[in-house]
Amino acid sequence: xxxxxESASPALQNAAGDSLPRGGDRRSNRTPRLSRYSFGRxxxxxxxxxxxxxxxxxxxxxxxxxxxxxxxxxxxxxDSFFTIHHLQAGGIxxxxxxxxxxxxxxxxxxxxxxxxxxxALLVLAIHKNFFLARIGLVTAVLTYTLLVCYHIWxx
Numbered sequence: 001x002x003x004x005x006e007s008a009s010p011a012l013q014n015a016a017g018d019s020l021p022r023g024g025d026r027r028s029n030r031t032p033r034l035s036r037y038s039f040g041r042x043x044x045x046x047x048x049x050x051x052x053x054x055x056x057x058x059x060x061x062x063x064x065x066x067x068x069x070x071x072x073x074x075x076x077x078x079d080s081f082f083t084i085h086h087l088q089a090g091g092i093x094x095x096x097x098x099x100x101x102x103x104x105x106x107x108x109x110x111x112x113x114x115x116x117x118x119x120a121l122l123v124l125a126i127h128k129n130f131f132l133a134r135i136g137l138v139t140a141v142l143t144y145t146l147l148v149c150y151h152i153w154x155x
Contacts, residue, residue: 061125061128065125065128065137068137068141069121069124069125069137071141071144071145072117072121072137072140072141072144073114073117073118073121075141075144075145075147075148076113076114076117076144077114078148078151079113079144079147079148079151080109080110080113080114082148082151082152082154083098083109083151084106084109084110086151086154087102091154097116098113101113120136120140121140124136124137124140125137
């Protein structure tokens with residue numbers, strides 16, 4: 001049964017007198033950094049309005065961002081492998097953070113490095129619509145790619 005605008009509750013009517021969905025307009029609030037939709041059944045793939053493009057959050061990430069994160073994770077794994085290889089061949093670790101991780105052994109080094117990079121990548125992925133996060137992702141891709149190329153050159 002359809003209700004006329006006069007019989008609908010005033011709290012559920014907009015200025016034109018049309019009935020609003022129960023709970024109000026969900027578009028009145030921006031998508032939060034993390035929500036119940038972030039880990040499944042997301043609702044926003046892209047930003048729909050140009051004025052919201054910079055500094056907004058989405059629930060579902062484009063495959064290109066996942067490809068970039070996967071590339072950095074792969075390069076991080078290769079960096080760990082080559083670092084251990086070079087250390088066993090008599091090399092030294094110049095990175096002070098990595099040198100501290102090496103104190104815990106090979107497994108501790110690899111796991112610690114993986115956790116640190118994963119946390120950084122998660123922050124950058126969540127903030128992918130922010131200028132500094134995009135700069136961070138590009139920097140990570142270039143730095144790790146060049147680092148792995150340097151490791152290969154050292155062989």
